Amino acid sequence: MSHEAQKAIARQSLLLRSLPDQHVETLLSHAIWRQYDRGETIFLQEEKAQAVHVVLEGWVKLFRMTPTGAEAVVSVFTRGDSFGEALALRNVPYPVSAEAVSACDVMHIPSPILISLMKEDPEIGISILAATFTHLHSLVAQLEQLKAQTGAQRVAEFLLNLCDDETGGCDVSLPYDKMLIAGRLGMKPESLSRAFSRLKAVGVKVNRNHAEISDIALLREYAESDPAENWSR
Amino acid sequence: MSHEAQKAIARQSLLLRSLPDQHVETLLSHAIWRQYDRGETIFLQEEKAQAVHVVLEGWVKLFRMTPTGAEAVVSVFTRGDSFGEALALRNVPYPVSAEAVSACDVMHIPSPILISLMKEDPEIGISILAATFTHLHSLVAQLEQLKAQTGAQRVAEFLLNLCDDETGGCDVSLPYDKMLIAGRLGMKPESLSRAFSRLKAVGVKVNRNHAEISDIALLREYAESDPAENWSR
DNA sequence: CCCACAACATGACAATTGTCAAGTTGAGAA
């Protein structure tokens, strides 16, 4: 991908898209561009934050390791997503680790650049706050899912988010591997397999990384139904 | 409680404590003080945010209602905690509802005051960002708990957070009712009861709202152990 | 004082999920 095309993607990110052009150019001109291989670490939990990150291509996961070695996936980001905004302004350690889950292009905006620009124009603080709030909101939504839905329902919602909001049927490609989907939804890969089997009953067929949804409305109804009511298999 | 004592508590909140005195006084002088009864609603999901809230006394829960009426508790705040910072600067709807779970005193700082003050001094933006980041961090920690620990382990961690970091034994009072504790930890009240029973094996005795921990180190070891290893009841 | 009721505990049962142990399969390396 050309450098210009990458810049265009960066400009659409939540962090940059509402900033005046002049500031965006300053930030882009100081940014560091890097490629990562699948499985490569971008940063580790407890490291001090030194940059804001913008994914230009590929997929990146944020996760936490528990003392026993289990990993909890916190979010998965792709083209046009930015993360680490809130930390860049304060010299604090990352609460999560970041890893490329596919080959990736990632842009890094060094924190000092952002901080000095923010002193000139507080408007940048608002952009950072907006991005941070979006992340907060998505964590709240995730918590709600985990606390109030069964595994199969979370999978249903995951699939619905991949569709456009239409009604009727829909074909989607699973964006990353099933192990990661399972982690993202807080279950084991075996449970994910079983959840997919169960969704056959509401018109979902999965083959490899391809899913076929026969009726979006039906799937949505299933995702939002009361778990206790689905006693009938 | 006297008004002065309440102000002292507000001053210690994450939002205000790092601000210059002059700004703190401005905010306090424009704040609205209110009392709430147990069960009273402070704001509803989807309402537009008009203030930042600081709990001065009592307990407040933030929660989301699912389409089916199940409730997912997102956080529980008490004396000295502030919330809603990130929304106050932007005219967006609350992603959660807030309800007093005991009789409460809550201070409200109207957003326009905060916004106008921020235009004078961008430093306030940093304070807001710091508070928001703290909330983000606590949501990440909660996600990790839900995804990587069993119910009983989450209860163990909850109890550990009530103790000071000492070793040895410890007596604590449960801060709010068990129904709410269950909600906060993502389980049903019945499961919480069973979790408490199970913790008897690691030296925890619970009676009414009082818990007795015979060995903090032992409890911590249990909370952090691999769920799969606890095959021996 | 007594009553009603919500909070809590417990047992039985069903549903869900994790764990372990096979398989199968597909993509990349030799």
Place this chain on the structure above:
DNA sequence: TTCTCAACTTGACAATTGTCATGTTGTGGG
């Protein structure tokens, strides 16, 4: 091509959790 390995699936079983039913208890209102 063939080999190898990780990803994935499936089945059996155990542990966990939710649900429903029932009983106890403590508190606040009449």
